[in-house]
Amino acid sequence: MSDTPLLDQLESGPWPSFVKDLKRVAARKPAAKDLLKQLDRSYKDKITHWKHGGIVGVLGYGSGIIGRYSDLPDEFPGVEHFHTIRVNQPSGWFYTTQALRDLCDIWDRHGSSILNVHGSTGDMIFLGTTTDELEPTFAELTAKGWDLGGSGSAMRTPSCCVGKARCEYSCYDTMDFCYEMTQEFQFDMHRPSFPYKFKIKCSGCPNDCVAAVARADLSVIGVWKDDIRIDQAAVAAYHAGEIKPRGGGSPYAKLDVKADVTDLCPTACMSFDGKKLAIDNKNCNHCMHCISLMPQALRVGTDTGATLLLGSHAPILEGAQMSWVIVPFTEMEPPYDNIKELIANIHEWWSENGKNRERVGELMLRLGMRNFFKSVGLEPPSQTVRTPRANPFFFWHAEDFEAEAAGRKYIKI
Amino acid sequence: MALSKEELVEFIYDMVLKAQGKKQLKAMDLQKAVLKAHPDQDKTMVKFAIKELIDTGRCVYTYFGGSFVEIPHEEGAAKH
């Protein structure tokens, strides 16, 4: 009988199966064989047989290695240790074929040869090796110019969409910004000293291909300040079916510009009379709906930069929180000193006030936006107001009276 | 009075050693304790003193739901 009767059933469908893949690896790697056997056993026992480690790592780093052990090492010696290594990915996930071969060769020599391209953290994930292989793997990686990514209560590896490398929507150079942040926060990435994890994710436009608004403590979303550029001839061509929706990849023969585009504008700031498309740009909230549907007719503006949002995280028990706008618009000019300084101030405020395992988004809610803005030295713009005066109480500070006496009409936070 | 670099490293090592087995300290706990005892100490020096302890292997980072600085010891999960 097969060692993995339950897993074998997963090979029977018409879909691709990780079991088939892992069996192929198992032919040359005992770790993969025992991985399958232990998983099958877990299906039978209805309980995991993995234990989390807490100590393994490479000298000098507190991040990048995630310790895992089997709780049945006598039965499954191949996965007695099965540690994960996070390898810092290049900006936008571009590799040369040679670089990929180097990485695969290193992992074939030192690990299970199973990898994940790419993990939800952004890193390339090497899955499964033993404690004594960690330093040799790290040595080979660094010799080829690679480094480990973040894990634990640290700066996590920043990640970004492909941005200007491949996408015309990109309102700033996501790859350059991501690289700059990765370099700037090296100390905090390798030496965990925050209350909990901190992620920066960078999307070139509000389509947000790296899901920064849902997943990053700091979400950096490209945006424009001026008007959406319109090519009226191309709008007419879409309407006439001369330009196919989704480049011909849609089941619909033609786009109905009114029904599909303008009527679905979330702020109702567009109109189409059958000939001419009009946009009331000051009411556009930059959702990207119209541009994504008619990319040959509409383009993002030319006065571009980014919106900064803070605080998303998805704790299993309390439920998810999305990022909250803290800076509606900032120019994105290298070397991004203003943003580096802001991030450092946020880290300082959070490290000073955060409890163990409290994400910056939770702290923001616990202490309030007023405290946040004041502490990190930002002016609170009106775009950050989510619920106007949710609280019937208002507490005046001495400096509010001083400001009023000095003739300020509105009180500075 | 602020400590010299060597004194600071030993001060922090001592805290970690005394806490071992009783309380897990985070890098920020160490910094706060240093600043309480020596309010004029430069924060950046604290960061680099911890780095020195880690780089020389006298302390290690551990992860148990959060990241801590501890004296190297055998991994509980690795034991049979």
Ligand code: HEM
């Ligand atoms: C039938 C078995 C399995 C199922 C149904 C399954 C399902 C999933 C799902 C749904 C996710 C996505 C989670 C998310 O991003 O929210 C995921 C991610 C992941 N799985 Fe599995 N998984 C299976 C087996 C395995 C095995 C055997 C391994 C390791 C040897 C593994 C390693 C991972 C890793 C590392 C991720 C994270 C990937 C990432 O970061 O994007 N999984 N799995």
Ligand code: HEM
């Ligand atoms: C009840 C058991 C487990 C729970 C609740 C759990 C939960 C999680 C969560 C929430 C994350 C995401 C952390 C983040 O935001 O960065 C994560 C990441 C990860 N977990 Fe687990 N985990 C469990 C067991 C395991 C086991 C048994 C393994 C491996 C044998 C594993 C391997 C990983 C890896 C490799 C990642 C990182 C993936 C990446 O970087 O994309 N986990 N886990």
Ligand code: SF4
């Ligand atoms: S987020 Fe925007 S700019 Fe980045 S790849 Fe996606 S559509 Fe293009």
Ligand code: SF4
């Ligand atoms: S981007 Fe969104 S809000 Fe703006 S005009 Fe287009 S559909 Fe309307």
